[in-house]
Amino acid sequence: MFDYQFLIEVLVGGLLSGVMYSLVAIGFVLIYKTSGVLNFAQGAMLLFAALTFVSLVERGTPFALALLATLAIMVLLGITIERTVLRPLINQPPITLFMATLGLSYVIEGAAQLLWGTQVHGLEIGVSDIPFDIGGVFISRFDLFAAGVAGSLVALFTLFFRYTRTGLAFRAVADDQFAALAVGLRLPRVWAAVWTAAGIVALVAGLLWGARLGVQFSLSLVVLKALPVLVLGGFDSITGAIVGGLLIGAIEKLAEVYVGPFFGGGIEAWAAYVVALALLLVRPSGLFGQKLVERV
Amino acid sequence: MTTFRQAKLARRLTMGAVLALGLATSLPALTSPARADEQFFPLQSYRVGPYAAGGTGFFGGFIDYLNLVNIRDGGVNGVKLTWDEGETQYEVERGVEVYERLKSRPGVAAWNPLSVGIAYAMIDRISKDKVPLITINHGRTDSTDGRVFPYVFPLLLNPYSETSGIVNYIAAREGGPEKLKGKKLVVLYHGSPYGKETIPIYKLLADKYGFELEQIEVPHPGNEQQSQWLSIRRAKADYVVLRGWGVMNPVALKTAQKVGFPVDHIIGNVWSNSEEDVIPAGDAAKGYVAITTQASGAEYPVLQEVIKTVYGAGKGNLDDKKRIGSVYHNLGIVNGILNVEAVRIAQEKFGKRTLTGDEVRWGFEHLQLDPARVEALGAKGLFHSINVTWDNHEGNGRVTFQQWDGAKWKVVSDWISPDWAALRPIIEKSSTAYAQEHGIKIRTSGDDPVGQ
Numbered sequence: 001m002f003d004y005q006f007l008i009e010v011l012v013g014g015l016l017s018g019v020m021y022s023l024v025a026i027g028f029v030l031i032y033k034t035s036g037v038l039n040f041a042q043g044a045m046l047l048f049a050a051l052t053f054v055s056l057v058e059r060g061t062p063f064a065l066a067l068l069a070t071l072a073i074m075v076l077l078g079i080t081i082e083r084t085v086l087r088p089l090i091n092q093p094p095i096t097l098f099m100a101t102l103g104l105s106y107v108i109e110g111a112a113q114l115l116w117g118t119q120v121h122g123l124e125i126g127v128s129d130i131p132f133d134i135g136g137v138f139i140s141r142f143d144l145f146a147a148g149v150a151g152s153l154v155a156l157f158t159l160f161f162r163y164t165r166t167g168l169a170f171r172a173v174a175d176d177q178f179a180a181l182a183v184g185l186r187l188p189r190v191w192a193a194v195w196t197a198a199g200i201v202a203l204v205a206g207l208l209w210g211a212r213l214g215v216q217f218s219l220s221l222v223v224l225k226a227l228p229v230l231v232l233g234g235f236d237s238i239t240g241a242i243v244g245g246l247l248i249g250a251i252e253k254l255a256e257v258y259v260g261p262f263f264g265g266g267i268e269a270w271a272a273y274v275v276a277l278a279l280l281l282v283r284p285s286g287l288f289g290q291k292l293v294e295r296v
Numbered sequence: 297m298t299t300f301r302q303a304k305l306a307r308r309l310t311m312g313a314v315l316a317l318g319l320a321t322s323l324p325a326l327t328s329p330a331r332a333d334e335q336f337f338p339l340q341s342y343r344v345g346p347y348a349a350g351g352t353g354f355f356g357g358f359i360d361y362l363n364l365v366n367i368r369d370g371g372v373n374g375v376k377l378t379w380d381e382g383e384t385q386y387e388v389e390r391g392v393e394v395y396e397r398l399k400s401r402p403g404v405a406a407w408n409p410l411s412v413g414i415a416y417a418m419i420d421r422i423s424k425d426k427v428p429l430i431t432i433n434h435g436r437t438d439s440t441d442g443r444v445f446p447y448v449f450p451l452l453l454n455p456y457s458e459t460s461g462i463v464n465y466i467a468a469r470e471g472g473p474e475k476l477k478g479k480k481l482v483v484l485y486h487g488s489p490y491g492k493e494t495i496p497i498y499k500l501l502a503d504k505y506g507f508e509l510e511q512i513e514v515p516h517p518g519n520e521q522q523s524q525w526l527s528i529r530r531a532k533a534d535y536v537v538l539r540g541w542g543v544m545n546p547v548a549l550k551t552a553q554k555v556g557f558p559v560d561h562i563i564g565n566v567w568s569n570s571e572e573d574v575i576p577a578g579d580a581a582k583g584y585v586a587i588t589t590q591a592s593g594a595e596y597p598v599l600q601e602v603i604k605t606v607y608g609a610g611k612g613n614l615d616d617k618k619r620i621g622s623v624y625h626n627l628g629i630v631n632g633i634l635n636v637e638a639v640r641i642a643q644e645k646f647g648k649r650t651l652t653g654d655e656v657r658w659g660f661e662h663l664q665l666d667p668a669r670v671e672a673l674g675a676k677g678l679f680h681s682i683n684v685t686w687d688n689h690e691g692n693g694r695v696t697f698q699q700w701d702g703a704k705w706k707v708v709s710d711w712i713s714p715d716w717a718a719l720r721p722i723i724e725k726s727s728t729a730y731a732q733e734h735g736i737k738i739r740t741s742g743d744d745p746v747g748q
Contacts, residue, residue, distance in 0.1 A: 003530070006526070006530055009526055010522075010523060010526055013522040013523070013526060014522065014523070017520060017522055110344065113344050113348065117615070117616075118343065118344065118348030118349055118351075118352055119349055119572075119616065119619075120349045120572040120575060120576055121575070121576065122575045122576045122577070122578050123576075124578055129550060129553055129554055129580065130553070131554055131555070131556060133556075138554065138555055138556055140554045142554075143554075212519075212547070212550065213519050213543050213546060213547055213576065214543070214546045214575065214576015214577065215576070216346075216349070216542075216543060216572075216576065217345065217346040217347075217348065218346050218517050218519060218542060218543040221346075221517055221519065221543075222519060225519075225520070252520075252523075253522055253523040253526075256523035256524070257523045257526065257527060260523075264513070265512055265513040266487040266513030266514065266515045267515075268515060268520070268523060269487075269515035269516070270515075
């Protein structure tokens with residue numbers, strides 16, 4: 001007899017894992033929306049943020065102070081990246097900018113290890129991972145907390161984009177860079193702000209992923225989880241990042257449990273990409289991505 | 297004109313100064329007396345990148361021991377031990393590049409890459425160059441057969457012995473091998489050739505002892521395991537063997553907690569047994585048990601000597617002294633002991649001088665350290681013994697099991713012997729096939745000529 005309770009458990013687990021993917025994907029979306037750059041360094045920024053935070057805490061800095069200090073460092077990092085890497089590359093083709101972020105990713109990873117060492121760290125953020133047992137279905141407290149954080153982050157960004165001047169500037173630049181420049185918006189300032197925002201997202205994602213995996217080099221590999229989310233949800237939509245994350249999380253878990261045994265297991269890593277690629281064929285801009293219309 | 301002459305003179309003077317400086321720096325090399333005997337250890341280390349935590353511990357321990365022998369004894373019978381590191385970041389191409397760069401240095405004793413991928417890529421090269429390749433606790437299982445792999449030494453433990461050791465430990469916990477019948481064992485393995493290597497051996501042992509077996513793959517790198525652990529819970533497993541690597545290990549422990557699987561029924565393999573595997577998992581790791589060939593802790597005399605002599609002289613290799621006595625550091629120390637003793641044994645036959653790689657190979661093929669010799673080396677309790685012969689390159693290492701108490705590992709078993717007799721025919725079958733495939737003449741005695 002089919003075990004529906006187990007199906008629900010797998011599905012819920014997948015959706016909650018998907019929220020974690022969304023957190024990483026949001027960082028990508030912010031940068032892509034305003035500059036058209038796929039920021040490959042997002043994973044490295046996440047590692048840098050988590051490693052900085054945990055190293056400060058281990059050196060005796062109080063939790064709140066370490067959080068503030070890391071936040072300040074991430075803001076500084078965002079501004080530095082804009083000044084030293086992006087500003088000199090304004091008006092260069094997207095592939096040049098992409099390659100720049102690829103290089104940046106290695107620089108940040110190297111700098112993080114140079115600065116804070118190569119040791120693996122545990123990270124406790126005060127949220128227990130003992131599961132709730134709801135009618136035999138185990139639901140992770142930590143994943144629920146992460147979902148709450150992701151939801152709050154999306155709500156904050158939505159309010160920010162709608163109701164603040166900087167948010168409006170973001171949207172204007174995202175819509176049309178040249179038009180934004182023509183009406184007097186300062187592109188470098190907007191980019192610095194958006195990289196700072198991506199740094200803050202990296203900090204939040206870094207702390208949650210760090211608490212889940214431990215703070216170690218492989219944190220930077222979580223970007224691989226965000227890529228199918230972006231393809232599915234669209235590269236320029238925060239809503240897409242959330243929905244895409246949920247879908248990818250659920251699909252990969254269901255595929256692993258119910259389809260995996262027919263292929264010898266271990267399929268979840270590529271099952272997500274199969275779905276993303278299939279969608280790419282019928283809807284290249286993703287489920288929520290903006291369709292590109294060009295006048296010729 | 298005067299200015300032109302002055303300029304010409306100045307140019308000549310400058311050139312003369314450069315030449316003189318060049319001669320001055322090159323002359324000592326030409327005129328210095330012959331260098332003292334040295335034995336060189338090329339190190340394909342990884343101190344940055346994803347596996348740096350393990351690399352710094354292992355190579356740190358290895359170097360600490362070499363330093364101890366140099367400072368305390370003046371080398372091995374007066375032969376100074378030297379080393380040089382090349383960074384690989386655990387990448388095969390870089391490992392091979394370091395090999396090509398360092399192989400021509402005089403007096404190469406042995407290679408110790410601590411990487412399955414790099415070791416595989418080096419087998420043909422070291423066989424041609426006639427220098428031993430040490431793959432302590434890892435590497436090709438069939439390289440245990442020295443008849444076919446004269447230069448490769450998976451010292452102390454190969455993957456098949458590890459499998460047998462784990463099953464023997466579970467049997468002991470259950471009250472004997474006959475109690476395994478009807479139990480359910482799940483092997484959660486890393487989705488890589490390393491992870492898959494023991495699949496047939498678990499099947500073999502399941503048939504032998506009558507336990508139910510399920511083997512579940514975790515795709516690399518293993519940072520997401522919700523579905524695997526839900527499947528484990530549904531399977532109602534009695535034990536889970538964790539055959540992990542890197543981030544997969546703490547994630548396994550955390551996810552096990554998330555689905556309510558008891559952590560003391562998870563048994564880690566030899567690459568899931570370090571502090572780096574449990575610390576990131578926090579409380580979820582408390583009670584976790586893992587196999588090891590060397591105990592952790594700094595209470596052993598050899599470790600105390602390292603602290604006093606090497607770190608006391610400011611020559612310790614670890615930046616963080618708290619890591620002295622950690623699993624990877626102690627593995628490096630044991631690896632150092634085995635390398636140095638192989639050189640010492642070879643010197644007894646070939647003379648107290650710099651040895652060739654082939655002579656050191658002979659030393660490894662006679663590396664027999666019984667518990668009394670291990671005690672004399674200050675390593676009683678750190679590891680049990682080793683008995684390498686020309687055809688058994690693993691050397692029948694014993695294993696023990698340790699449990700994480702939230703702060704440190706505590707040994708919870710005696711030294712356990714894997715079922716070597718049962719495993720040997722499978723190893724020979726594989727090595728014979730390798731020999732046929734590569735046109736290797738199988739040795740029939742330790743005196744047979746070796747090399748390609």
